[in-house]
Amino acid sequence: MELVEIFKAFGDETRIRILNLLRNDEMCVCEIETILGINQSNASRHLNKLKSTGIIDYDKKAQWVYYKMDENFIKEYPLLYEFFCKEAEKDSKCIYDLKKWNELKKCNLGCKEIEKDKENVLKQLGRVQ
Amino acid sequence: MELVEIFKAFGDETRIRILNLLRNDEMCVCEIETILGINQSNASRHLNKLKSTGIIDYDKKAQWVYYKMDENFIKEYPLLYEFFCKEAEKDSKCIYDLKKWNELKKCNLGCKEIEKDKENVLKQLGRVQ
DNA sequence: TGCTTATATTCGTTTATACTCATATAATAC
DNA sequence: GTATTATATGAGTATAAACGAATATAAGCA
Numbered sequence: 001m002e003l004v005e006i007f008k009a010f011g012d013e014t015r016i017r018i019l020n021l022l023r024n025d026e027m028c029v030c031e032i033e034t035i036l037g038i039n040q041s042n043a044s045r046h047l048n049k050l051k052s053t054g055i056i057d058y059d060k061k062a063q064w065v066y067y068k069m070d071e072n073f074i075k076e077y078p079l080l081y082e083f084f085c086k087e088a089e090k091d092s093k094c095i096y097d098l099k100k101w102n103e104l105k106k107c108n109l110g111c112k113e114i115e116k117d118k119e120n121v122l123k124q125l126g127r128v129q
Numbered sequence: 130m131e132l133v134e135i136f137k138a139f140g141d142e143t144r145i146r147i148l149n150l151l152r153n154d155e156m157c158v159c160e161i162e163t164i165l166g167i168n169q170s171n172a173s174r175h176l177n178k179l180k181s182t183g184i185i186d187y188d189k190k191a192q193w194v195y196y197k198m199d200e201n202f203i204k205e206y207p208l209l210y211e212f213f214c215k216e217a218e219k220d221s222k223c224i225y226d227l228k229k230w231n232e233l234k235k236c237n238l239g240c241k242e243i244e245k246d247k248e249n250v251l252k253q254l255g256r257v258q
Numbered sequence: 259t260g261c262t263t264a265t266a267t268t269c270g271t272t273t274a275t276a277c278t279c280a281t282a283t284a285a286t287a288c
Numbered sequence: 289g290t291a292t293t294a295t296a297t298g299a300g301t302a303t304a305a306a307c308g309a310a311t312a313t314a315a316g317c318a
Contacts, residue, residue, distance in 0.1 A: 003216045004142045011136035012306085029265060042307060044266055063264050063315045079215070083208035087132045141276085158295060171277060173296055192285045192294050 001054050006077070009053040010084070013093075014038060015046050019069075020094040021101060022056055023085055026068035035100045130183050135206070138182040139213070142222075143167060144175050148198075149223040150230060151185055152214055155197035164229045 009015060017036055021027055033043045047067055050056040057070040074081045088094040138144060146165055150156055162172045176196055179185040186199040203210050217223040 003220060004140060004145055007136050007140035007145075008305095011133060011140040013133045014306090016133055016136075030263095039308065040265070041267080041309080045306080048266080060315090065265060077212065079208050079212035083206065083212060086208070091132060137275095143276090159293095168278075169295070170279080170297080173294095174276080177296080189285090192292095194295060 005053055006055070006080070009050055009055055012046070014042070015050055016088070016091075017093060017097055018043075018046055018050065018067075019055065019084065020088040020091070021097060022067055022069050023081075023088065024098065025101070026059070026066045027101075028064045028066050031101075031104065032067070035097055035104065134182055135184070135209070138179055138184055141175070143171070144179055145217070145220075146222060146226055147172075147175055147179065147196075148184065148213065149217040149220070150226060151196060151198050152210075152217065153227065154230070155188070155195045156230075157193045157195050160230075160233065161196070164226055164233065 010019070014036060018032055021032060021035065029040065029043050029047065032047070033040055036043065047056065047058075051058065051067075054070055055073050056067050058068065059066045069081075139148070143165060147161055150161060150164065158169065158172055158176065161176070162169055165172065176185065176187075180187065180196075183199055184202050185196050187197065188195045198210075
């Protein structure tokens, strides 16, 4: 992959937030949607861009698509990955997103429950300190 | 500086080529212009973007502005800088640009000589293997 | 089979970025 | 002072990227 394409892939706040989530866990689209507060189409598009740049990969499990970091990317660009993780750890939005993800995991809700009760879930997540 | 702004600054081919030149030497605008084959306004704007992101810095010497890497950037983001240098070393366009820069240095031409005889200089540079 | 859920994609719109041409500024030399 | 050289900037345009709404696909489930 061209160097410039890698930088472009990282050069968007939404994608940085997605990568911050995926450096810790694998996650399906509706979870990412909920945590970032973006719509499904937008989430899917950003994931597609990261996938086509070779930064993330996915596993299909039934109707869900679980996105995760691409191991080959980490192997090929360890310095960049380490740099990214270090910076993400310090970034307030990234920290907050991970807190929301932990809350969401506690609730133990499936994608459909989240969707059905999205407003309430978002409200709850909004209270996370 | 926001992480995303740093990635955006690196996320352009012209700026990658500029940074590749500056990781080896300091250089004035007209030299960068000539090597990259872009116009003055365009070169100046890209340099400004890199400067305002804190990646490069400059020294004014008489009417020339010599751009160079910003030492604080290298200190603050050593992993990113190392990653960039490693990748640039492997990139064919970057390698070629440095060859052109070496040719240009050999000629020992000032900015005005380059400008006066730009077509010829560019032709010469085009022959570099 | 038809219905629901999860994700991807198309289309049109908006926003951001890059570019060119022309002009402005700033330093130097005469 | 004027002329020249180097660089920066303004204005307009072109290109690319991001977005939302609606639709398509694909996998489960009744």
